[in-house]
Amino acid sequence: MMAADVAGAERSAPAGDRSRLLGFLVLWGQLAALLVLMHLYRIEAPLFERLALICVVGGAVHYWLPARLRYPFAVVYGVLGYVVLLGPVVAGLVMAAGLVFFGLVRSPVPWWVRVGGIVLVGGAFAVGRTTGAPGIPTVFWPILGSLFMFRLIVYLYDVRYAETPPRLLDFLGYFLLLPNCYFLLFPVVDHATFLVCRDRRPLDDVVQTGIRWILRGVVQLVLYRFIDAYRPDPALATSVGSVVAYMIMTYLLYLRLSGQFHIAIGLLHLFGYDLPETHRKYLLASSVADFWRRINIYWKDFIVKLFYLPVFFRLRRMGELRAAAIATVVAFFATWVLHSWQWYWLLGTPLLTWPDTLFWAILGGMMVFATVQETRRGGRPVSQTTWGRIFGVARTFTLIVVLWSLWQASSLEAWWSLVSLRGGG
Numbered sequence: 001m002m003a004a005d006v007a008g009a010e011r012s013a014p015a016g017d018r019s020r021l022l023g024f025l026v027l028w029g030q031l032a033a034l035l036v037l038m039h040l041y042r043i044e045a046p047l048f049e050r051l052a053l054i055c056v057v058g059g060a061v062h063y064w065l066p067a068r069l070r071y072p073f074a075v076v077y078g079v080l081g082y083v084v085l086l087g088p089v090v091a092g093l094v095m096a097a098g099l100v101f102f103g104l105v106r107s108p109v110p111w112w113v114r115v116g117g118i119v120l121v122g123g124a125f126a127v128g129r130t131t132g133a134p135g136i137p138t139v140f141w142p143i144l145g146s147l148f149m150f151r152l153i154v155y156l157y158d159v160r161y162a163e164t165p166p167r168l169l170d171f172l173g174y175f176l177l178l179p180n181c182y183f184l185l186f187p188v189v190d191h192a193t194f195l196v197c198r199d200r201r202p203l204d205d206v207v208q209t210g211i212r213w214i215l216r217g218v219v220q221l222v223l224y225r226f227i228d229a230y231r232p233d234p235a236l237a238t239s240v241g242s243v244v245a246y247m248i249m250t251y252l253l254y255l256r257l258s259g260q261f262h263i264a265i266g267l268l269h270l271f272g273y274d275l276p277e278t279h280r281k282y283l284l285a286s287s288v289a290d291f292w293r294r295i296n297i298y299w300k301d302f303i304v305k306l307f308y309l310p311v312f313f314r315l316r317r318m319g320e321l322r323a324a325a326i327a328t329v330v331a332f333f334a335t336w337v338l339h340s341w342q343w344y345w346l347l348g349t350p351l352l353t354w355p356d357t358l359f360w361a362i363l364g365g366m367m368v369f370a371t372v373q374e375t376r377r378g379g380r381p382v383s384q385t386t387w388g389r390i391f392g393v394a395r396t397f398t399l400i401v402v403l404w405s406l407w408q409a410s411s412l413e414a415w416w417s418l419v420s421l422r423g424g425g
Contacts, residue, residue: 023204024063030211031056031270034218043221044182044260047085051182052267054081058178059270063203071198074271075173085181086143093140094147095176097125101152102171105159115156122148129345145345146184147175150302150338151191157306158191170195178271179264184346187261187278187298190305197274210269213262213277220259227252234414234424243418251404254295258282261296286384286392288363289370291400299335307334324375325368332364355415359407 038044038052058077062070082091104117129141155174159166174194180186231249232242261278268275278298285291292300308331315323336357343351384392409415409424418424 024060027063027204027207027211028056028060031059031214034211034214037218041218041222041225043218043225048182051081051085051179052263054084055178055267055270059207059267062271063207067199070272071173072169074273075169075176077271078176078178079172081178082176082181086139090137090140090143093136094143097144097148098171098175101148102166102168105156105166105171111160118152118156122152126344129348141348142184142346143181145342146186147180149341149345150188151175153306154188154191154302177264177268179267183260183264185257185260186264187296188302189275189298190301193275194273198272200274203272206269206272206274209274210266213266213269217259217262217264217266220255220262224253224256224259227255234418236423237418238421238423240421243421246418246424247401247405250408251401254404257296261298283397284393285396285400286389287370287396288366288399289374291396292367303331303335307331321372321375324371328368328371329364332360332367335364336360354412355406355409358412359403362403 035049035052035056039049058074058081062073062077065073079095082094085091086094100121101118104114104121107114107117109117125141125144128136129145132138151174155166155171174189174191177186177189227249231253232246234246237243237246258279265275265278276297278296280294280297282291282295285294308327311330312323312327315326339356339360340351343349405418406415409418414424
């Protein structure tokens with residue numbers, strides 16, 4: 001019986017290898033087609049094509065490695081990718097800054113001293129972002145901000161309550177996510193999710209999901225280019241039709257960010273990172289609350305985890321209705337402040353304009369109302385007929401389009417000139 005089992009195993013091994021080879025060829029054949037599509041349509045800068053090629057090649061090597069070596073390979077390959085794509089000087093500075101943060105986190109001093117040290121170092125970097133520093137390339141500062149301005153907050157939050165000390169391998173893997181060296185506007189990947197996102201599904205399924213999201217991102221970026229090319233000039237928008245067209249197409253320019261996020265997370269899937277999707281059919285949102293849950297899901301989860309839930313549970317004794325309302329106000333105030341912080345790191349100046357302030361204030365006010373209504377219902381969804389949902393989608397789309405045009409306006413005067421049919425600046 002044992003000999004028969006061995007013979008059966010020997011016969012099945014080549015069949016299993018052929019099946020795996022066939023699966024690999026199917027997956028990477030799709031990726032090769034996507035690389036050709038990206039090149040033909042020039043959906044991003046040439047550096048992006050190098051990034052995509054590096055990820056596809058690295059993913060192929062990762063696919064054939066033993067399971068125990070895949071995660072260390074993905075981390076080391078990501079580090080090397082930063083050196084290749086950014087150059088040794090910028091990549092070295094980024095890694096040195098990261099190692100300073102990690103050294104402070106792992107230091108034996110009390111937690112509040114470690115956090116204080118990180119704040120001081122971050123403050124010094126912020127001064128450098130404003131004034132510059134001799135010998136530091138200008139491009140270093142936005143890359144540094146993109147990597148650490150938000151994910152470091154999540155990292156400290158999780159490490160504070162972790163049962164085991166943080167590992168350098170996880171630190172490098174979490175912060176040096178390879179697509180982030182090109183996409184400076186990057187999803188706020190949750191640290192806890194990052195640690196558990198591997199080995200939950202077969203690798204073939206994870207890679208196929210990534211391919212689907214990359215394709216979705218490519219399609220959205222192609223649509224963005226079309227919309228950007230044919231969007232009316234706001235200065236010439238003096239009729240109802242031209243104003244409506246300008247507003248809708250301005251909102252649809254968000255397809256660029258949505259497409260970039262899909263591609264970034266899709267590329268990470270090639271290395272086994274089974275991360276969730278970043279956007280979920282946000283154009284079909286049927287309410288403001290539904291819109292908030294569908295668009296930039298990683299940001300929503302980040303705000304809920306670090307601001308909404310801590311405030312809600314701290315104030316819950318005052319009553320769930322009041323706690324939910326106050327927590328929502330805090331969440332949207334934090335969103336407004338952190339968007340300005342993001343603008344500062346990426347562009348060098350904070351975003352402090354009336355259109356931006358009013359956009360978040362109005363959206364936050366509507367979310368407070370929606371949150372109170374949901375809390376009164378006990379979290380139960382509102383039952384809708386088909387026509388009711390269609391009306392809800394149309395109403396929400398119209399509302400967001402108008403708000404979005406306000407957000408993107410250079411000033412309140414320019415927005416008012418647009419909506420009053422006098423042409424916007």
